[in-house]
Amino acid sequence: MRTPVRVMVVEDDEDLRVAVTAELGSAGLVVDGAESIAAADTAFAREHYDCVVFDRMLPDGDAITYVHQRRQSGWAVPVLFLTARDSLADRVAGFDHGGDDYLVKPFAVAEMTARVLALCRRAGSGRPSVLRHADLEVDCARREVRRAGVLLTLSDKEFAVLECLIARPGEAIARTDLIEHCWDTQTDPMSNVVDVVVKRLRKKLREPELIHTVRGRGYRLAAS
Structure with a gap:
């Protein structure tokens, strides 16, 4: 039931x-x-x-x-x-x-x-609470992120963007899609809020780089 x-x-x-x-x-x-x-x-x-x-x-x-x-x-x-x-x-x-x-x-x-x-x-989508890609682990229930076993400190917005990316690994996700899922619907889709958060994420995730830019499309999570 x-x-x-x-x-x-x-x-x-x-x-x-x-x-x-x-x-x-x-x-x-x-x-x-x-x-x-x-x-x-x-x-x-x-x-x-x-x-x-x-x-x-x-x-x-x-x-x-x-x-x-x-x-x-x-x-x-x-x-x-x-x-x-x-x-x-x-x-x-x-x-x-x-x-x-x-x-x-x-x-x-x-x-x-x-x-x-x-x-x-x-x-209720049935998605697993812990998502993994390469040496990255995102625990959606606990809102914790680890890279190579090291716990990282992310802001809520950084976590939201990373969660979207790791849920669709290898797929190019448009900035507008990220804004729709992680920001207010009134956020200007032409603003650079996504790029700012991704820049901070890349710095916190360290090398080798996992978040790749897909020119003219957005971002994707891919192995280094």
């Missing part, structure tokens, strides 16, 4: 929480609600969730701080942030602190539902 897909909605605005919960429920998901980080944390201790929808500013703190701390301990549940904070710096902070998607209020509930369903599909 297939385990139902379960989602947590953490939102202190009761009307919005009820509306979001109802919409996700109508999409066939099992949905729980919480009004604070503390209440959500208690629920996480007793239940597994396939995705969590977090309002950023909650009565007991900014949710990105909580998510960042949980990510450091290996928490890998996909997270969608809902927030009225729409500056580029705020959106980048959401992703850098472990968010998988970011939706600015006011939003269309149908779009929010589509994003949650996409995150749930990604989480």
